[in-house]
Amino acid sequence: MEKIILTGDRPTGRLHVGHYVGSLRRRVELQDSGEYSKIFIMIADAQALTDNAENPEKVRQNIIEVALDYLSAGLDPKKSTILIQSQIPELTELSFYYMNLVTVSRLQRNPTVKSEIQMRNFEASIPVGFFTYPISQAADITAFKATTVPVGEDQMPMLEQTREIVHKFNSVYGETLVEPNILLPDNKACMRLPGTDGMAKMSKSLGNCIYLSDPEDEVKKKVMSMYTDPEHLQVSDPGHLEGNTVFTYLDAFSKDDMFAEYCPDYNNLDEMKEHYQRGGLGDVKVKKFLNSVLQETLAPIRSRRAEWEKDIPGVYELLKKGSEEAEKVAAETLRDVKEAMKINYFEDKALITEQSERYSS
Numbered sequence: 001m002e003k004i005i006l007t008g009d010r011p012t013g014r015l016h017v018g019h020y021v022g023s024l025r026r027r028v029e030l031q032d033s034g035e036y037s038k039i040f041i042m043i044a045d046a047q048a049l050t051d052n053a054e055n056p057e058k059v060r061q062n063i064i065e066v067a068l069d070y071l072s073a074g075l076d077p078k079k080s081t082i083l084i085q086s087q088i089p090e091l092t093e094l095s096f097y098y099m100n101l102v103t104v105s106r107l108q109r110n111p112t113v114k115s116e117i118q119m120r121n122f123e124a125s126i127p128v129g130f131f132t133y134p135i136s137q138a139a140d141i142t143a144f145k146a147t148t149v150p151v152g153e154d155q156m157p158m159l160e161q162t163r164e165i166v167h168k169f170n171s172v173y174g175e176t177l178v179e180p181n182i183l184l185p186d187n188k189a190c191m192r193l194p195g196t197d198g199m200a201k202m203s204k205s206l207g208n209c210i211y212l213s214d215p216e217d218e219v220k221k222k223v224m225s226m227y228t229d230p231e232h233l234q235v236s237d238p239g240h241l242e243g244n245t246v247f248t249y250l251d252a253f254s255k256d257d258m259f260a261e262y263c264p265d266y267n268n269l270d271e272m273k274e275h276y277q278r279g280g281l282g283d284v285k286v287k288k289f290l291n292s293v294l295q296e297t298l299a300p301i302r303s304r305r306a307e308w309e310k311d312i313p314g315v316y317e318l319l320k321k322g323s324e325e326a327e328k329v330a331a332e333t334l335r336d337v338k339e340a341m342k343i344n345y346f347e348d349k350a351l352i353t354e355q356s357e358r359y360s361s
Contacts, residue, residue, distance in 0.1 A: 001178075003035060006146035008042030008085075011062035012052065015069035016209040017294070018193040018202045021252045024212075026150060026185060028074040039080040040144045040326060041070060043319075046086045047137070050130040051120055067315050069212050072305035077318045085140065087323040090330035094139035095132070097337060101168045102135055102161075110134055112157045138162040142177045143330040150183040152192065173340035177333075193252060198227030198245050210294070212301050219298065223291040228283045235282040241273055246286050254293045262292040 007027060009015065015024065031039050043066050048059045063084065070082060085091065107113060113134060117126055129136075141149055141162050149159055159182045166177045194200055195208030202209040210222050226246050232239040241247050256268045263285075266272045272289075275281045308315060338344040345351065 001147065002037040002145075003148060004144060004146050004178075005030060005036050005039045005148045005150065006042065006141050006144050006180075007040075007150050008044050008140075009066055010044045010048040011059055011066045012048050013062055013204045014065045014211045014213055015073075016202050016211045017249075017253075017298075018209070019069075020073060020212060021193055022152060022185065023150065024070070024073040024075075027080075030150065031075060031079050036148070038144075038329075040146070040329075041075060041080050041082045042085050042140060042326075043067065043083070044085045044140070046091070047133055049086075050127055050133055050136075051122075053127065053129070063319075064312065064315060065213075067319055068305055068308055071308045071315070072212060072301045074301075074304070077322065081322045081325050082319060083323040083326040084319055087320075088143070088327050088330050090327065090334040091136070091139045091143055093334060094143055094330075094337060095136045097341065098135050098138055098165050098169070099132065101165055101172070106161075106164075107131060107134060110157050110161060112155060115154075134158050134161045135165070138165045141180050142166060143333045144326065145178045145329065145333060146180050147178060148183050149180045150185075152185060154192075156182060156184075169337075169340075173337075176336050176340040194245050194248060196222050196226045196245060198243065212298065213305060214298075215302075216295060216298075219294055220291050223294060224284075224287050226287060226290075228286075232283060236279050238279040239276040239281070239283075241277065246283070246290055247273065247276075249290055250286075250293065253297055254290075258293055258296065263289040 007023065009019065009023075027039075027041065030036060043063055045059050045063060048062075049056060052059055067082065071077070075082065113131070117130075120130075122130065137158055138161065141159075142165075149162075151159060159180065163179055166179045169177050170179075192200075193202065195202045195206060196210060197206065197208040199206060199208055210219055214222070223246075226249075227244075228246050229240045229244050231237065250269055250272075254269050259266050259268060259272075263272070266275070272281070272286070276286065335344070335347075339347070342348070
């Protein structure tokens with residue numbers, strides 16, 4: 001069986017370094033590994049509209065932002081198919097059929113759905129589209145015959161629900177759908193970076209994100225204002241690593257060879273951490289090192305983005321082409337599903353012949 005990946009993002013804003021650490025960097029590695037015959041990267045605009053239905057312009061404007069972030073991070077349209085979810089009508093039809101295989105109580109028990117509803121204050125009035133997005137996600141995954149779905153641990157309940165839908169469909173209608181496997185991040189300690197203010201999650205509304213598209217001076221400004229250890233008042237004071245945002249970012253981005261160039265007092269991050277914990281290392285020095293690390297990481301991303309920004313029509317064209325390629329695959333899956341469900345009336349020649357003989361006899 002072919003190894004196929006499906007992954008993607010909701011286009012509700014520019015992508016930040018948390019996205020890069022949590023998914024983008026790994027996607028590029030998987031893309032370049034040669035292990036997968038197809039990689040589908042979805043800009044999930046239809047899913048974004050489930051809680052932005054009254055603000056479609058927000059989603060519309062961020063399509064190009066997410067596409068530019070993908071391309072600048074190193075996703076290659078020659079190796080990966082980048083598509084827009086809403087341009088694949090087969091996904092809607094598949095979702096409709098899968099709805100018959102899932103109960104309301106099962107959706108209500110989904111931990112990811114419960115937490116997302118609480119986060120968006122939807123307890124009183126949940127949009128049906130948002131409530132059923134685990135079913136929509138199952139349609140996305142199965143439509144492209146994905147064998148592998150890279151996700152964080154918080155998304156595991158969603159993938160489990162997809163696997164349940166696949167199992168249910170295949171048990172009722174016969175082996176038709178591919179059951180996907182979950183691929184968790186290999187760097188679990190850094191798969192969800194906190195905001196620069198130490199908050200658990202980066203948020204545009206909180207202004208605590210470092211975006212992949214931020215210019216050099218903006219990145220430096222954000223790094224130098226980062227939350228560290230509130231008890232580390234003097235350079236001589238022992239410092240704490242737990243909850244210290246700067247060291248969390250260094251865990252995610254620093255490499256041993258960066259110390260020789262930017263902070264030669266240490267051979268690696270462990271040595272810097274040990275000095276900070278015993279006292280004698282100030283936050284400013286650590287932040288300056290982090291700034292150098294991030295600037296080195298983001299420099300090639302900025303460079304690629306600058307080139308793609310010169311040809312925005314070309315970016316839309318590759319999105320169109322990717323969506324068209326993806327729709328062909330989704331159409332094959334839908335055809336298989338309708339055949340298994342015996343609702344392919346006009347293609348079922350045996351049915352037509354049988355009924356013709358029945359009424360002619």
